[in-house]
Amino acid sequence: MTHRGRWHRRLDALCAEPDLLQLVLHPVVDVAAGRVAGYEVLSRFPSAVPVEEWFRAARALGREADLDRVVLTGALARLQALPPGTFLTVNAGPTSLADEDLMALLTAQDLTGVVVELTEHDDCDPRDLVAPLARLRARGALVALDDVGTGHSGLLRMAVVRPEILKIDLQLVRNLHQDPVKRSLVQFLGECAGRLDAWIIAEGVETVAELDVLRGMGVPLVQGFLLSRPHDDFAPLSDEALRLLRAPVHRHLHREEHSSHPAAVAGRRTGDLARRTKTSRTVAGAVQVVAEEAAPVVVVDTEDVPRVIVLPPHRAGDQPRVEAVGITLAPETAVSEAAARAIARDGDVRFDPLVCTDATGRYVGVVGVEDVVLDLAATPPAAHRRRHWRMGA
Incomplete structure (x- = not known):
């Protein structure tokens, strides 16, 4: 049997018996809060062949969507057990998003709390991704780019x-x-993230020195064997990982890097402007309140983590708008940073309130863009600095 034939056979067997696939969960850690922010689903296949060989062979045979469907079916089944206040990251190749069966699998359910991570192996026209990603976002998903800084995940x-x-x-x-x-490159990518209203995850953290530098630079989320290895279930952080995160940061960075650390940010904070709105446990209940009172209502889960914000309509007579809560801001975020993130949003939501959460991801309040602008207008220019992120739900 030829090499291609053997791989077709392996993929056929996996598609026929999905239980042959083992899925593990690798924690993503919020270094400021000292807790697990989310879990990435990773594949383990029924052979000694490395994982990358499976995906490489599937791409070469034009069967990447077949393999991604098997993995995503198992991954999405874990959603019901996802701990409150965390997200679940699933991987998909850009070419797989053109497969209607795979898109039907994804869009058949509520994707709130799901991060769809685009693997960087395929070189495709990024404009081809806009429509399928819009469908996923409409179901509540967030989008991540993998391996930024290498491969095809470039600036365009x-x-x-x-x-x-x-x-x-x-x-x-x-x-x-x-x-x-x-x-310097990591700091540059952090600036890019701020301009995109995004946040960054540093992956592959394996030493205390690497973690120390990332914490000192204000990188919010990390992933790597130093803090946690993949597990079969939704594991919390170990006592040793918590000890590392509670240890003081050793200040061995250059002076210009110190100046961007959150502790060095001057001026007022987002938390100073936050006001707590009414909350609801259901979207239907929130919609009813907004229709009656014309004021924002935030839908929170049992842990008080915001999931959805319901807003008054743009035009009289329309229904209230229901928007998934993706990126949130920490109370210590500089007001200038909040302004930059608001302006980075699409035009139809640019002036919607910003949602603020504490270090554990729980709801603090919303910040009106008008309040941000007025505060900036009243603040001396020397106080405008940048940097702080907070994980989203």
């Missing part, structure tokens, strides 16, 4: 896709503490 794809999450490739993280150029 970032500009067109407008991801909610940028995952910094592990090659940029490796020995970050010894390479000022890498630190």
